[in-house]
Amino acid sequence: MGKPCWMLLWLGVAFLAAGVLLAGCGGRLPAASPVDEPVSGARTSSPVAAAASQATAAATQSATGAGLLGRGINLGNALEAPREGEWGLVLEEGFFDVIAEAGFDSVRVPIRWHAYADAAPPYALSEDILQRVDWVVAQALARDLRVVINVHHYQALIDDPAGQRERFLAIWQQIAERYASADERLFFEVLNEPNGALDGALWNRMLREAIDTIRESNPTRWVVVGPGSWNNYRALEALTLPEDDRRLIVTFHYYDPFHFTHQGAEWTDGSEAWMGTRWEGTARQMREIQGAFDQVARWAVAHDRPVYLGEFGAYSKADMASRARWTAQVVREAEARGFAWAYWEFAAGFGAYDPVARRWRPELLGALMPADAP
C-alpha cells in the first residue's frame, strides 16, 4: 500500500464513492497535531494507535480518532460520584500503572464538577477538586496516557438548561483557564450524554457557547463533543459544529442491544426482566454493530471529523462469555473504522479490572487488548 490510508481504504470498499474518498484523503484538515505522533517514553502507543498516527502524520489526510486517543478506558464511578469514594472507588496511583502496562493509550475521567461549584456567581470551583484533577492528569501524563476530562452527571443542567447555562459556562471557563497551558495530551469533553430538555437545537447552541468559552483560553486544545440523545449515534445528523474549528473530536456511546448490556442494572427501570439475555455473535447481531458503526463512519467522512467511541460496555450481571464476545466485536469494528475507543469502565460494575483481587478480568482484558491485534 503506497499511502497508509487504511481507514479510508476501508471506507472506499464500503461505499465505492470516489468523491467521499477524495474528501477524506484530500488534506482539508490542518496538519496533524503533535499528539498524533507516537509519543516517546517508557512505553509506546498501541500498534493500532501507532499505525493510525503514522497515517495521520502523512498530513495528506484527516486526523483519526485512533491516532488521537487510541485505546482507552473510563475511570468511572470515582470522580463522577457525589464525592469520590461514595460509589466505592477512590483513584490510586497504581491504577494508572496497570492501565499503562496493559497497553492502553488513554483514560477518560468522568467528573461531577458541578458538585464542587458554588451555586451563585461566580460559581467558583473548589480548590480541592481542581487539585485532585491536577493529580489525575499528572498521573496519566507521567505514564504517557492521554487523558480526557469531562463534565459528567450535570443533571440540573439537563433538567433546566436555561437556569444552569451561566453556571455551566462558568465551570468551563474555570476548567479551561486552569489547564490552558497543560500538556496537549490533555483533552476536554464538553458534557456527558446531553438528553431530555437539553437536546436538538438547544444542545447545539449550548455546545457552541461552551466551545467558544473554552477557545478563549485554549485555542488549539482538542475538544471532544457529542450529539444529544445520550450521545447516541442516531442523533449525529442533528449535531452542528463550528465548521472552522478543526480541533473537535466527535464522540458517541454504544450500549446496544441495551437489554443485553444493561440487564440487571439497578439504575435502569425494568432491567431485572432482561436478565439472562446473551450475546452470541450471530450474523444478525454482528450486522447490528456494523450497521451502526458504518453510519457513524459515513457521517465522520462527510463532516471530516475524527471519532471517539467514548463509552461502551456490558454490565457485570450479563454472563462473562457474552460480555467478552460483545466487547471484542465492538473493539474490532471500531478499530476497523479508525475510531478511538474507551471501555466503560475500569473497576466498578462493568469493570475490566477487579479492584479486590487486584487483577484484570482476563476475558475482558483479552477482548479489549487481543494478543493478535494489529
Ligand code: BGC
Ligand atoms: C453513566 C454511568 C452508567 C453508564 C452506563 C454512563 O454515562 O454516567 O453512571 O453506569 O453510563 O449506563
